[in-house]
Amino acid sequence: MISLGHYLVVSGMLFALGLAGVIARRNILIVYMCLEMMLSAANLALAGFSRFHLVNGLPDYAAQSLVFFTITVAAAEVAVGLAIIVALFRSKQSVDAGVVTKLQG
Amino acid sequence: MPPLLFYLLALTTLGFGLLVVTGRNPVTCALSLAASFTGLAALFLSLDAYFIGIIQILVYAGAVMVLFLFIIMLLDIKAEEGKQRSLVPVVSGILVAVLLAAQVSAVVSSTGIASKNAQNTPLALSDAAGKLGKAALPTITKDLKEGTLPDAKLIGFTLFDRYGFHLQVVGLLLLVGTVGVVVLSKREKGGAP
Missing domain, CATH: 1.20.120.1200 (NADH-ubiquinone/plastoquinone oxidoreductase chain 6, subunit NuoJ)
Incomplete structure (x- = not known):
């Protein structure tokens, strides 16, 4: 029988994959995709907790509202982030994380 | 499932x-x-x-x-053509990911809450119809009595009833995001300032 633990482990593994990508990859766009993956992993954990924390016999809809807000914020964040990446590409002609060194001490 | x-x-x-x-x-x-x-x-x-x-x-x-x-x-x-990746970020990325996954698995296996499944926590739809409180709209109670979960209706009710202010803040965030994207992607006239 599939329990909450299964969903939480899948969520944790997806988050870990995204984290590995954020640390290891150099391409800013792919780093960004991995960030989205981490957000989705958190959403999966929230949805799992929502299903298995019953309020009067129904799933806890406070958690699903939080998922809704997370998805909205993530969509706004993607739009702004990609605009920043485009602006960066215009000035540097590259999307490699190594070429952005303006704030380096 | x-x-x-x-x-x-x-x-x-x-x-x-x-x-x-x-x-x-x-x-x-x-x-x-x-x-x-x-x-x-x-x-x-x-x-x-x-x-x-x-x-x-x-x-x-x-x-x-x-x-x-x-x-x-x-x-x-x-595609990144032939550029050899430096070893340190890759190894540290894999290491951090494995550590995190192991940690999550350890925490999950040590708590009792993780053993909840669809059999020991079933949805009680027809029971819930009588305990809705403010959410007892005719359309929601009707669905619950018929044994279907009115998921979108309940989320909509929760969003507009309990999180109405937050919803408006998120709307403002989307507006600010839209304006920000337009400003960011506008090409500056006459070269760099």
Whole structure:
């Protein structure tokens, strides 16, 4: 029988994959995709907790509202982030994380 | 939900996720991410979160991934050709990920809450119809008595009843984001200031 633990482990593994990508990859766009993956992993954990924390016999809809807000914020964040990446590409002609060194001490 | 289906969906989600992290061509990564999000949406559906699952497909696998692909093709980003990756970030990334996954598994296996499943915590739909309180709208109680979960209606009620202010703040955030994107992507006239 599939329990909450299964969903939480899948969520944790997806988050870990995204984290590995954020640390290891150099391409800013792919780093960004991995960030989205981490957000989705958190959403999966929230949805799992929502299903298995019953309020009067129904799933806890406070958690699903939080998922809704997370998805909205993530969509706004993607739009702004990609605009920043485009602006960066215009000035540097590259999307490699190594070429952005303006704030380096 | 049959365990086999769960493992298949989890494998889809994690497998395509791995492809995102390891893929060399950005287009491959973006398409794998779309597939991974679709698997994740199916997992949401298996958790009785139908509305969230549909939103996941519409917003993530639809809008966000199209935006990513659009940017990749607009900027014409090629695969990282032959550039050898430095070993330190790769090793540390894998190490941190493995540590985190092990930690999550350890925590999950040591708590009792993780053993909750659909059999010992079933939804009580017809019972819930009498205990809705403020949410006892005719359409919701009717659905519950018929034994279907009015998922979107209940989320809508929760959003507009309990989180009305937050919803407006998020609307403002989207507006600010839209204006910000337009300002950011506007080309400066007459060269650099």
